[in-house]
Amino acid sequence: MEVRATIFRAEPPTTTMTMGRNLAAILLVVLACLVSLASAEQIKTTNTRWSYRLPLPEGVSGAESLAFSGKDGVYTGVSDGRVLKWGGSAAGWSTFAYNANYRSVKIPLCSDSGVPSEQKESICGRPLGVRFNRKTGELFIADAYMGLMKVGPDGGEAQVLATEADGVPFHFLNGLDVDQATGDVYFTDSSANYPRRFNTEIIMNADATGRLLKYDARTKLVTVLKAELPYPNGVALSRDRTHVVVAHTVPCEAFRYWLKGPKAGRYELLADLPGYPDNVRRDGQGGFWVALNQEKARLNATAAAPAKHLVGVRLSADGVEVEELTAARGVTLSEVAENGNKLWLGSVELDYIGIFA
Incomplete structure (x- = not known):
C-alpha cells in the first residue's frame, strides 16, 4: 500500500x-x-545434520577433495601426504598414492601424529584437489607443496608434472578439474607469496597473486589463463566445456573464465556467495556445488550469529542459488560432490567423510 x-x-x-x-x-x-518471492521460494534447504559418517583411518584427517572410480572406489588426499582409497566396507581404507618424500626416510615424520600437520606439510606434501581422467584411469593431484602430479590406475608413487608456470614457482596448488574430452587439467595456485600453512596471511594481507592455470595433456605444458587473482580456490569445468568456474575464497565470489565462443578469454563474475568458498563441483543438472568453509558472519565479530549454519550452496548454470546445505555448528566443508545418487561431503578439518542420501 x-x-x-x-x-x-x-x-x-x-x-x-x-x-x-x-x-x-x-x-x-x-x-x-x-x-522476487518466487525466486526465494525456489531455494531449497537441505540439512545434512544426519549424514552418514565414513571415518578416516586413525591418525589422519582432512578429506579435502574426493574422486570416484567404479561402484565403491572413493579416493581422497589426507593430512599425512597420502591419497587413500576406500574400497567398500570389506576392503576398508588403503594407501593408493604417495609422493617421493613420503616413500623415503620421511615416513616416520609424516605418520607421527604428535607433529602438527602444518609443520610437516612442506616435507610430506598435502594433496588437495583430486580428479580422475576416466579414459586413462589416471588420477591427477594438486598437491599444495609438491605441485601438479598424477598416478596411474594402479596407484603407487605419483609423478610430478609441473612445479611452475611462466618461470614462477607454484606456492599453493589448490583446486583441480579434468576435461574428460581432452585430458587437459585446469587448476589453481592460490598465491605466489604464501604456502598453504600460511593461508590466513592471504586473507589478512589481501593477497591477489593467485593464478588460474591449464595443463595441456598433448603438449605437457602449463599456461597461465588468468593472473593476479585474490585467493582462487576450487575450479570446475562447465558441462558444455565452454568455461571454467573458479571460487574465490576472498571476496566470497565465484567467477567464470570463458574458454570458447565470443567471450573467450573473459573473466566475469558468476555469483556472490554467502560464505568463504572452497571447492567447486558440477552437479547433475548443469550447475555447480560450492562448499563453504565459513560463513561471512563467522569472521565478523560484530555480526549476530546466523539462524542456520550454511556449509554449501548449489548454483544454476547462470549462477543463481537454487539450494543451500546446512549442518550442525562446528561442521565445515571443503567439497560437496554428487556420486551414486548421494552427496559426498569432504572437509579439510574433520576426520570423516559425510555421505548424505
Missing part, C-alpha cells in the same frame, strides 16, 4: 493517460515483488 501512495503523489492523476502510467508502474512493482 505504501508503494501505491508514493507513486500516486509523484504523478498527479489529472488525465486518463497519467493514471494509466501510474497503474502500469504499480503493476511492474508488484510483478517484481512476486518474482
Whole structure:
C-alpha cells in the first residue's frame, strides 16, 4: 500500500493517460515483488545434520577433495601426504598414492601424529584437489607443496608434472578439474607469496597473486589463463566445456573464465556467495556445488550469529542459488560432490567423510 501512495503523489492523476502510467508502474512493482518471492521460494534447504559418517583411518584427517572410480572406489588426499582409497566396507581404507618424500626416510615424520600437520606439510606434501581422467584411469593431484602430479590406475608413487608456470614457482596448488574430452587439467595456485600453512596471511594481507592455470595433456605444458587473482580456490569445468568456474575464497565470489565462443578469454563474475568458498563441483543438472568453509558472519565479530549454519550452496548454470546445505555448528566443508545418487561431503578439518542420501 505504501508503494501505491508514493507513486500516486509523484504523478498527479489529472488525465486518463497519467493514471494509466501510474497503474502500469504499480503493476511492474508488484510483478517484481512476486518474482522476487518466487525466486526465494525456489531455494531449497537441505540439512545434512544426519549424514552418514565414513571415518578416516586413525591418525589422519582432512578429506579435502574426493574422486570416484567404479561402484565403491572413493579416493581422497589426507593430512599425512597420502591419497587413500576406500574400497567398500570389506576392503576398508588403503594407501593408493604417495609422493617421493613420503616413500623415503620421511615416513616416520609424516605418520607421527604428535607433529602438527602444518609443520610437516612442506616435507610430506598435502594433496588437495583430486580428479580422475576416466579414459586413462589416471588420477591427477594438486598437491599444495609438491605441485601438479598424477598416478596411474594402479596407484603407487605419483609423478610430478609441473612445479611452475611462466618461470614462477607454484606456492599453493589448490583446486583441480579434468576435461574428460581432452585430458587437459585446469587448476589453481592460490598465491605466489604464501604456502598453504600460511593461508590466513592471504586473507589478512589481501593477497591477489593467485593464478588460474591449464595443463595441456598433448603438449605437457602449463599456461597461465588468468593472473593476479585474490585467493582462487576450487575450479570446475562447465558441462558444455565452454568455461571454467573458479571460487574465490576472498571476496566470497565465484567467477567464470570463458574458454570458447565470443567471450573467450573473459573473466566475469558468476555469483556472490554467502560464505568463504572452497571447492567447486558440477552437479547433475548443469550447475555447480560450492562448499563453504565459513560463513561471512563467522569472521565478523560484530555480526549476530546466523539462524542456520550454511556449509554449501548449489548454483544454476547462470549462477543463481537454487539450494543451500546446512549442518550442525562446528561442521565445515571443503567439497560437496554428487556420486551414486548421494552427496559426498569432504572437509579439510574433520576426520570423516559425510555421505548424505
